[in-house]
Amino acid sequence: MATIARCLRVVRPTAYSAVLRNSASRTIGARPFSMTATNAVRKYTKEHEWIDLSGDMKTGVLGISEYAAKQLGDIVYVELPEEGKEVQAGDAIGAVESVKSAADINAPISCKITQINLVLEEKPGTINQVAEDDSHGGGWIAKVQITEEGLKDFEQLLDAKAYEEYTAEEGEH
C-alpha cells in the first residue's frame, strides 16, 4: 500500500520528481489543459512547448503553450515542421513569428512528425486563440509518432502544474 505522501507525490509531481518517477504513475497525473483525447496526458518543456501522449503511448500531438502564445503577441507566421521527419528532443522543427520576434519551436521529445496543422498556414493567429487545442481548428502544431527514446524524454518534462509554477516564476506581464 502506498503511503499518503507517496500518493500526493504521484498526483502532484514536481518538475524534479517527474524525472525520477516511473512511467506507470504518469497516467494518474493531473492534466487540466487537456482538451480531447481522454486517455492522453500533457506535459510541457521549459521552452514552452506542450505534448500530449495518447493512451497507448504510441502517438502524440504537440504545440506551443498558451502562456507562450500570449507572451509572443500577435502571431503572424508559423513555420510548420516537415512531415515524415524524425527528430531528436530539442531539435528546431519550426518557428512562430510575431511582429517583434521569431521563436523556434523545438521538438519536446524524440519523435517522427506524421501530420502538420495546415490551418496555421492560413490562420497563424489561431495559436493566439487556442494554442493548446489539439482538435480540428485548434492551434496544435504537429502530430507525431513516439519512439522508445521519446518516451524517456517525455518522463523528464514538466506536468501542467509544474509548468504553471515555472511560468509564474518567470513572471507574467
Next chain:
Amino acid sequence: MQSRSSSLARILRGVTPSHTANRYAVRALTTSLSHPTARRQQHLSISIRQLPTLATTTTVTQTRYASSSSSESRLQKTPLYSLHLAHGAKMVPFGGFHMPVQYASLSVAQSHLFTRSHASVFDVSHMVQRLFRGPGAAQFLQSITPSGVEALAEHRSTLSCLLKEDGSGGIVDDTIITRLGGAGGEIGEGFYVVTNAACQEKDDVYLDREVAKWNREMTGKGLGVREERLNGRGLVALQGPGAEGVLAGVLAEEAGLDLRKLLFGQSAYARLKLGVARVSRPVLISRGGYTGEDGFEISIPGDEAVAVTEALLAAGPGKVQLAGLGARDSLRLEAGMCLYGHDLDESTTPVEAGLSWIIPKERRTADAGFYGADVIAKQLVAKSKGGSGVARRRVGLIVEGAPAREGAEIVSRAEEGKEPVKLGAVTSGCPSPSLGKNIAMGYVKDGFHKAGTEVDVLVRGRPRKAVVAKMPFVPTKYWKGET
C-alpha cells in the same frame, strides 16, 4: 548577429536575438529630425538624471536583451519611468535604460496601427541630448559630420552622422542636428544634437576627444567649442495623423504658435497647458520623428516631463495612446529608417547606407574638410565615371513566407544549373503590420540594388523569395505645408 530565431524560452525571457533588442532602440535617424528641442535644457543643466519619485517598488518583469551591455542594476530610468509602470508597460533594458517595449492596452501590432491611424506618445528620453556652443561650434560639427551645419537656419534640423576619425568614412553614430536660437527657451543658442542611447559611451569618448583636439588648435583663433550634455531632460515623440490636433489642444494660448506653420524639420519653443491653471516652462517642439508619420518630438525639462506627457494623453485613449519600442521599431522600418547598430555601423559609410542625401552638394568634395571626405567623395561617383562607387548598398526587401530577420543571408535567386551566390545580409526585418507583408532592409552587392531585383533570403536555412523594393515601404506623411 544572429539570423535565426531563438527558442521560445529565450524570446520570452527577452534574450532575444539582437534584432529585437537593439532595434528598439535607437533613434531616429532619418526621420527624426526632430529632436531639436532638447536644447532647452535649463541651462543649468548638466543635471543629474532624475529619479522617479513614485512607484519604484512595483515589480517589473525584466526582459534582458542580448545587446544591452549594462547590468540591470546600473540601468537608468527616464523621467517617465513611473508613468510607464502605471500604464502596465513591459519594461526592457535598452541603451542602458529601463524602457517600455509595449503597454498593457495594446499589442505591438495594434499599437503600430493605432499610431498610423491616430497618434501615439513614445518616451525617447533615453536618447542623448547634447548641446554644442561657442564661436567654433558650427565649424567643429562640420569637421566631424558631412552636413552643412553652418548653412543651417535657426530652428531647422538635419539628419546627420558622426564620422570616424580614421578617415574611412565609417559612421560612429547617426544624429539629428538643430540650430537653436536664444529666444523663447531656456537652452540658449547653440547646436542641439541628439544621439543614440546605445552609443552613449563611445560617443562621449569620441566627442570629448574631438572637442579637445579642436580646441587645442582653434581656441587661439577664437573658434573654441564646448559641449554640454542635457542629462535628465525628457524627450517624447508624439506621432501620427492625430498628433497635431493633440498638441494644439495643449498649447498655451500665449504661446502664439501656429502649428500649421511649423513644417517638417523645423522647431519652436512653446509653453503647454498642464491642467486647468498650470502652464509648463518652454518646451522645444520639433516637427518630425521616427515613424514616417507627421508628428513632433518634444524636449521637456525633466521635472515637467510627466506632467507634459499626461497633458498629451489627456486627449483620451480614443485619440492618443502610449507606444513602446516594439511599435517604434516596426514603424521606423516601414518608413525605411535606419537603426544604428543594425542598419548602420562603423564599417558603413553614408553612401553605402543610402544616406548620400544628407550631404549637401558643396560638401561632396575630397577637400570638404570632414573625416573621410575623400573616401566619401569618391564613393559618390560611380566607377564608370571615374569614382570608386560602392561595393554594397542598403536596400529594402519584401520577403515571401517567413519574415527575414537581422542576419539572414541574401543570396542570388536559385535557378536551375546556377549555384546561389552570397549577396549580403538582412540588417532589420519584421512582418509589416500596415502592409501584411514581410519587410526587411539589408545590404546587397552593388548591381543587385535596383528595385524589382529578385533575390532569395535564407531563413532557417531555406531560401525564401524576396524582391528589392523602394523605401519607404509605407509612404511618409510629413507636414511640408499646403501644396
